[in-house]
Amino acid sequence: MKKIYLLSLVALFFFACNNKTSDNANESNGEQVEVENETSDPETTSSLAKYPFEEGIVKYENNVATMKTSLTLYFKDYGNVECSVSEVEMMGKVMKMRSLVKDGYLYSLSMDQKVGSKLKIGKENYSNFRFEEKLFEEKIKEEGSKKLGKEKILGKTCQIYSIQEDGVESKMWIWKNMLMKMTAEQNGMTMTMEVKKIEETDNFPAGIFDIPADFKITEEEDVDMDDAFEDDGAVG
Known part of the structure; x- marks a missing residue:
């Protein structure tokens, strides 16, 4: 249970942290689009860009066991400023959370309790969470995972990967370094x-993109994500 719940959190974070790409992203409404523009040069976007266009809104759903999450991601300046608003339904209750990346900090806010925390994320740490598909493919080859076929999601051609680790079988659909499914x-x-x-x-x-003035914000200590994920007790 802990392992698959952690994977759901990784999925949320994975989608929000992408590497440099460039493309024209037109509004999609859930129907597949047969023609898409994929002629843009990925190197034309700033090396600090996380998203393939300057500003936008992304909506997705996450379901695990009895928990259902709907999340809306807002971003500008290619993701240098972004806010994700989530509603988690668990055991008949709905929790509203907001995460905001701004001015070198990651803010986590509980909208119901009007409290939150902030964690400093310097450029040297922030880059650790960038995703590069080439490096990802090298990693899955080392671990014996598979690169499958391709499939369109919202008109975007995605590469499918199959990964097996510690009794968990997972699949990922990737479009231009972005996790789509x-x-x-x-x-x-x-x-x-x-x-x-x-x-x-x-x-x-x-x-x-603002921090509510009436919220109580506490600052958290830096977290080493590598140590967190390598700790068997945290995921087993």
Whole structure:
């Protein structure tokens, strides 16, 4: 249970942290589009860019066991400023959370309790979470995982990968370094995450990138993510 729950969290973070790409992303409404523009040069975007267009909104859903999460990601300046708003339904209750990357900090806010935390993420740490498909393919070859066929999601041609580790079988659908879909199975339990809509726009809700003035914010110590994921007790 802990392993597959961790995978669901990884999926959320994976989608939000991408490497440099460039493409024209038109609004998608869930229907497949037969023609897409993939002629842009990936190197034309800044090396610090995480998303293939300057500003936009991405919506996706994540389901694991009895927990259902809907998340909307807002970003500008190619992801240097971004905010994710999630609603998690668990045991009949809905929890509203907001994560904000701004001014070198990652803010995690509980909208119901009006409290939050902030964690400093310097450029040297932030780059550790960037995703490069070539490096990813090298990694899965070392671990005996498989590169499968291709499939379109929201009109985007995705490469499918199959990964098996510690009793968990998972698949990832990747488009231009962006995680579009992920499934994982363990002991009969399935987790599914999939992007439902991608829209290039600057029509954001008012104040979406601001920290509410009446929230109590505490600063957290730096976390070594490598140590966290290597700790068997944290995932077993």
